[in-house]
Amino acid sequence: MIPSVLPTYNRAPLTFVKGEGSWLIEADGRRFLDMGAGIAVNALGHANPDLVAALTEQAGRLWHTSNLYQIPQQQALADKLVDATFADTVFFTNSGTESCELAIKMARKHFHAKGQPERIGIIAFEGSFHGRSHAAIAAAGSEKMTSGFGPLLPGFSHVAWGDHDGLHAAIDETTAAILIEPVQGEGGIRPLPDQCLKGLRDLCDEKGILLILDEVQCGMGRTGRLFAHEWAGIEPDIMMVAKGIGGGFPLGAVLASESAASGMTAGTHGSTYGGNPLACAVGARVMDIIADPTFLQEVNEKAGRLRQGLEGLVASHPDVFEEVRGSGLMLGLKCKAPNADVLAAAYAEQLITVPAADNVIRLLPPLNMSNEDLSEALARLDATATRVETGNGS
Numbered sequence: 097m098i099p100s101v102l103p104t105y106n107r108a109p110l111t112f113v114k115g116e117g118s119w120l121i122e123a124d125g126r127r128f129l130d131m132g133a134g135i136a137v138n139a140l141g142h143a144n145p146d147l148v149a150a151l152t153e154q155a156g157r158l159w160h161t162s163n164l165y166q167i168p169q170q171q172a173l174a175d176k177l178v179d180a181t182f183a184d185t186v187f188f189t190n191s192g193t194e195s196c197e198l199a200i201k202m203a204r205k206h207f208h209a210k211g212q213p214e215r216i217g218i219i220a221f222e223g224s225f226h227g228r229s230h231a232a233i234a235a236a237g238s239e240k241m242t243s244g245f246g247p248l249l250p251g252f253s254h255v256a257w258g259d260h261d262g263l264h265a266a267i268d269e270t271t272a273a274i275l276i277e278p279v280q281g282e283g284g285i286r287p288l289p290d291q292c293l294k295g296l297r298d299l300c301d302e303k304g305i306l307l308i309l310d311e312v313q314c315g316m317g318r319t320g321r322l323f324a325h326e327w328a329g330i331e332p333d334i335m336m337v338a339k340g341i342g343g344g345f346p347l348g349a350v351l352a353s354e355s356a357a358s359g360m361t362a363g364t365h366g367s368t369y370g371g372n373p374l375a376c377a378v379g380a381r382v383m384d385i386i387a388d389p390t391f392l393q394e395v396n397e398k399a400g401r402l403r404q405g406l407e408g409l410v411a412s413h414p415d416v417f418e419e420v421r422g423s424g425l426m427l428g429l430k431c432k433a434p435n436a437d438v439l440a441a442a443y444a445e446q447l448i449t450v451p452a453a454d455n456v457i458r459l460l461p462p463l464n465m466s467n468e469d470l471s472e473a474l475a476r477l478d479a480t481a482t483r484v485e486t487g488n489g490s
């Protein structure tokens with residue numbers, strides 16, 4: 097009999113009933129140290145008092161109206177995002193997938209409005225992940241996500257990560273945009289070198305096409321800058337955001353330059369919930385905290401400490417771990433042992449990590465994790481590796 101919850105997930109036998117900062121409490125009372133943060137969502141930890149206050153204050157006043165009316169909380173968050181980034185305008189969504197949908201619609205509409213309706217092509221990259229809608233699975237193009245769901249949305253092509261010649265060859269007069277994650281998340285924590293991101297920006301300018309960045313996972317302070325592309329000193333035309341921006345409340349956004357957004361006039365797009373007062377009240381508080389340079393400086397210091405500790409673990413457990421990769425507090429341990437074994441051994445040490453492709457486990461702690469908890473996480477990873485070595489998996 098099919099379970100009452102559609103069985104599209106292989107769930108771990110863990111039921112968390114409460115969260116406190118970087119800790120999750122299981123129904124049986126065990127405390128787990130959370131180096132996954134709900135896959136880079138709980139950027140400020142669990143039950144963060146500032147976010148609880150922002151949410152409950154708004155919850156007592158007004159939950160929902162409609163985008164038919166002015167929404168001051170949405171306006172305030174849009175202003176903060178525009179002030180802090182390349183963007184001139186913002187549309188709020190409820191997820192990364194919806195941000196992907198709009199980013200693609202916006203790029204096509206941009207050229208349609210410019211009298212170049214033939215420019216519909218989106219060039220994306222192998223190993224990428226952009227969500228689960230038809231556009232998003234067509235963009236990612238992995239067999240695992242598309243199989244059985246055809247016919248796929250046309251207009252997408254794929255280039256291998258780092259294949260410069262292939263990328264040049266893929267661009268023609270029907271191309272609208274290049275879509276890329278500055279740091280691939282699901283694909284195994286693969287950062288695009290700054291030089292390559294600069295090169296992509298130049299290429300898009302030269303060809304007159306748009307650069308869409310998917311910063312759903314790597315944005316909102318995760319790499320130690322508010323957005324990951326800032327490290328390369330470039331600006332995208334369109335950017336997808338979600339995950340960390342709501343700190344655990346469902347919220348996403350598409351940020352765009354005025355030019356890129358020029359086709360999106362009244363009536364061309366909408367959302368019932370997108371930019372709802374509850375989500376935006378929380379998002380505004382998240383932005384205030386994360387966009388603060390002092391906070392980002394601390395993220396970089398913590399990232400340096402975690403990375404150094406992980407390098408040490410790779411050196412001391414060469415049969416379990418192969419290398420550390422990533423940027424800021426978006427780090428991956430490429431494993432030699434099967435990553436599923438490492439994940440299970442970490443559970444046994446009451447440590448939460450997240451698997452990724454390419455036999456990687458991801459470490460995506462809350463950005464405000466204390467140094468003490470980071471040291472504890474390293475100690476538990478050390479014990480995890482010892483478990484794997486001794487075959488005492490779980």
Ligand SMILES: *Cc1c(COP(=O)(O)O)cnc(C)c1O
Binds near residue numbers: 281
């Ligand atoms: C998680 C993720 C998405 C999809 O976001 P959802 O909120 O699950 O729809 C898209 N792109 C990237 C890079 C992601 O990590």
